Amino acid sequence: MMARFRVNSDGWCDGVVRLPSPNFDVRPADTKIDLLVIHNISLPPGQFGGNHIADLFTNQLDCDAHPYFNQLRGLKVSAHFLVRRDGKVLQFVSANDRAWHAGVSSYCGRERCNDFSIGIELEGTDFEPFASNQYDALIALTHALRSRYPLTDVVGHEHIAPGRKTDPGPFFDWMRYRLALQG
Numbered sequence: 126m127m128a129r130f131r132v133n134s135d136g137w138c139d140g141v142v143r144l145p146s147p148n149f150d151v152r153p154a155d156t157k158i159d160l161l162v163i164h165n166i167s168l169p170p171g172q173f174g175g176n177h178i179a180d181l182f183t184n185q186l187d188c189d190a191h192p193y194f195n196q197l198r199g200l201k202v203s204a205h206f207l208v209r210r211d212g213k214v215l216q217f218v219s220a221n222d223r224a225w226h227a228g229v230s231s232y233c234g235r236e237r238c239n240d241f242s243i244g245i246e247l248e249g250t251d252f253e254p255f256a257s258n259q260y261d262a263l264i265a266l267t268h269a270l271r272s273r274y275p276l277t278d279v280v281g282h283e284h285i286a287p288g289r290k291t292d293p294g295p296f297f298d299w300m301r302y303r304l305a306l307q308g
Contacts, residue, residue: 129269130214130265130268131269136220136273137219138206138220138266141206142215144217145183146203147184148182149218151222152240157275158221158241158275158276159275159277159278160232160241160280161242161278161279161280162242162243162285163282163293165246165249165250165251165292165294165297166204166248167249167250168186170193174210177190177191182217202226205218205220205243206245208246209248210249210256211256212262213262214266224243226282227242228286228290230285230286232280233278238285243270243274247293249293251293251295255293255296255298260301279306281293
């Protein structure tokens with residue numbers, strides 16, 4: 126059975142785990158939130174589970190815990206949501222606020238996609254398929270977000286930062302996702 130979520134007027138979602146991140150700010154005035162950006166992340170790369178992603182987004186990552194983490198020292202990033210491999214959803218930033226997930230980016234001639242987008246990270250890599258539970262949660266979350274915000278487009282990080290980013294990668298099943306959204 127697909128998880129049910131509801132996004133409240135404050136931008137926080139019922140049915141998810143809240144882990145507020147300090148890495149956000151206010152969107153520009155009168156911004157229409159109309160873009161959903163899908164990413165992938167694993168820390169260390171290719172390893173799943175644990176708290177490293179949440180720790181990164183909440184500035185609590187022990188950068189001495191793994192050699193890869195040294196390059197993340199001082200990094201201030203966040204996403205609105207993370208969908209774990211088991212389908213569990215964590216929220217770090219109110220969807221009303223600007224999370225720091227897209228970096229240098231543009232979509233349809235509009236720069237700074239963080240201003241007008243919601244970012245969802247999937248626990249995964251460019252090199253292996255995502256779990257069925259993740260698609261179920263992502264679809265339910267997308268429906269909930271669409272009921273609150275005028276989302277007109279869904280893209281991957283690769284589409285708004287080509288040449289710089291590759292996620293969610295070749296194993297993300299766009300057809301499965303889009304067909305499920307229509308159903």
